[in-house]
Amino acid sequence: MFVITADQRDSRSGDDLVPKAIDDVVRLAGIRATSTPERTAGDELQVADRDADAVLAIVLHLTRLGTWSVGVGIGAVEAPLPASVRAGRGEAFVYARDAVERAKRTPTRLAVTGSDEAATDAEALVRLMVELRDRRTAEGWEVYDLLADGMSQRDAAKRLGITEGAVSLRAKAAGLRAEEGALPALGRVLAGADKPDGDGDGDGAA
Structure with a gap:
């Protein structure tokens, strides 16, 4: 748990x-x-x-x-x-x-x-993700939020009044692809830390 x-x-x-x-x-x-x-x-x-x-x-x-x-x-x-x-x-x-x-x-x-150590590993990796996000500019977060809402880069560009290429540059600088790729792995690391005995549960009686 x-x-x-x-x-x-x-x-x-x-x-x-x-x-x-x-x-x-x-x-x-x-x-x-x-x-x-x-x-x-x-x-x-x-x-x-x-x-x-x-x-x-x-x-x-x-x-x-x-x-x-x-x-x-x-x-x-x-x-x-x-x-x-x-x-x-x-x-x-x-x-x-x-x-x-x-x-x-x-x-x-x-x-x-x-x-x-599984929890220690999880902490180290999630902290890396937080550090990546902490470096993100306001402009990067604008693009993140629009794409997270399901917009395409083309639609995001129209909303922001910039070119699609500019949106792509913002996304790259914000590390959006790196975050998208890392999140499933981070979820698995956390899930693994909740199963130290390999019993598939982790929320039984203390």
Whole structure:
């Protein structure tokens, strides 16, 4: 099981971002979400999920915002998972607490904690992706968002009022193809980290 604990950065000097972030997490987790995200303490939110791809999407979204420190715990939880994620217990919850505290001290605002080297590998690779995205310019993100919405490069060029060649250059500079190619592999790495015993589960009793 994956448990994400995210803590709002500089929350005392800004607006409460938890409600909007919870809405975003619900959208990204989709209908197969294992738990409903909730505010835990203060300006923190927490969610548990079995889907590595959904977890990766949530992590990349929250780190893109720059307003969250994001910790991912990977491990067993006590089953059945309670209706409220705040009442959840197990090593994944403990690891998520460790991870979010470490995330607060890292430039990528992200940490992943688990019981073995698979979690360490996942952390290193996801951090590389976050660093790639952190270098992306506003213009690169414009193209990213339009293409992510299903637009072709031609349509994106029309929307932005630039040439199709300029869109291609922006996409290249933003590393969009590199990200697109790496995401499935990152999802598999995360999924593998949730199966340290090769039992295909990872969310059994702690």
